[in-house]
Amino acid sequence: MLKAENIKKEYRVHGKSFKIIKNINLTIYDGDFVSIMGPSGAGKSTLLNMLSTIEKPTQGRILYNSKDVTQMKNKELSRFRKDNIGFIFQDYNLIDSMTIEDNIALPLVISGERYSVIREEVSKFARFFGIEEQLGKYPYELSGGQKQKAAAARAMIIKPKVLFADEPTGALDSRSSIELLNCLSKMNRESEITIIMVTHDAFAASYSKKVMFIKDGNINAQIDSDGNRKKFFDDIMKVVASTGGEINETI
Numbered sequence: 422m423l424k425a426e427n428i429k430k431e432y433r434v435h436g437k438s439f440k441i442i443k444n445i446n447l448t449i450y451d452g453d454f455v456s457i458m459g460p461s462g463a464g465k466s467t468l469l470n471m472l473s474t475i476e477k478p479t480q481g482r483i484l485y486n487s488k489d490v491t492q493m494k495n496k497e498l499s500r501f502r503k504d505n506i507g508f509i510f511q512d513y514n515l516i517d518s519m520t521i522e523d524n525i526a527l528p529l530v531i532s533g534e535r536y537s538v539i540r541e542e543v544s545k546f547a548r549f550f551g552i553e554e555q556l557g558k559y560p561y562e563l564s565g566g567q568k569q570k571a572a573a574a575r576a577m578i579i580k581p582k583v584l585f586a587d588e589p590t591g592a593l594d595s596r597s598s599i600e601l602l603n604c605l606s607k608m609n610r611e612s613e614i615t616i617i618m619v620t621h622d623a624f625a626a627s628y629s630k631k632v633m634f635i636k637d638g639n640i641n642a643q644i645d646s647d648g649n650r651k652k653f654f655d656d657i658m659k660v661v662a663s664t665g666g667e668i669n670e671t672i
């Protein structure tokens with residue numbers, strides 16, 4: 422279980438302070454799939470970065486099964502991330518000079534896994550994401566959708582407990598978005614990995630089980646899916662309309 426208690430984030434720019442996250446409390450249960458939505462500049466990525474331990478809150482606690490990650494020192498935090506957390510970003514963050522196979526394998530190479538295990542795991546995840554044909558290629562030879570699937574395979578190969586995704590479909594066309602969202606949703610169902618995703622896109626959010634809306638640094642609404650994706654999409658759009666939202670409604 423992941424809990425944020427009274428978290429606040431303030432940035433100081435040229436001596437002026439900006440309160441980006443004002444006071445957020447939330448609980449995310451194991452196996453959940455949560456989207457964070459809200460207008461541009463609302464603090465979605467800032468919240469995601471704090472939940473994923475990339476940034477520390479100015480105040481408040483973030484607890485993973487009662488363990489406060491805001492108190493961890495660098496070494497402990499690195500180990501914690503390596504064992505528990507996966508990331509996918511809008512711009513893939515693949516290493517251009519390495520093949521897709523080597524990109525996906527990288528976390529296991531770093532952790533000193535045996536070569537035979539690495540090969541087996543890479544082909545398992547490449548199969549899951551439907552990119553076996555791309556393993557020998559370099560990132561520039563792939564489409565955006567294929568690159569994002571490779572990035573997702575690389576994030577998943579260490580079997581994280583929580584996968585954080587910041588606008589993972591932001592640069593993808595609708596077909597690639599659907600394929601990626603189907604993979605994420607399947608992974609969430611089958612391996613019970615918790616997924617926390619920032620998105621502008623109500624269609625992408627409709628694949629999750631819960632949407633938290635943030636506005637002006639606070640959570641101002643939260644809705645749950647009853648399993649019917651189309652109905653959930655309509656529910657999301659209603660909240661977006663009522664809170665006045667700047668949110669995409671692709672498809």
Ligand SMILES: Nc1ncnc2c1ncn2[C@@H]1O[C@H](COP(=O)(O)OP(=O)(O)OP(=O)(O)O)[C@@H](O)[C@H]1O
Nearest residue numbers: 432433434441459460461462463464465466467468
């Ligand atoms: N390191 C930083 N230093 C100063 N200000 C920052 C920093 N990171 C973010 N901000 C500011 O915090 C605010 C929220 O940024 P954030 O990226 O969390 O918003 P967002 O909701 O994810 O927006 P978008 O949808 O446009 O990506 C913005 O005004 C941004 O300029």
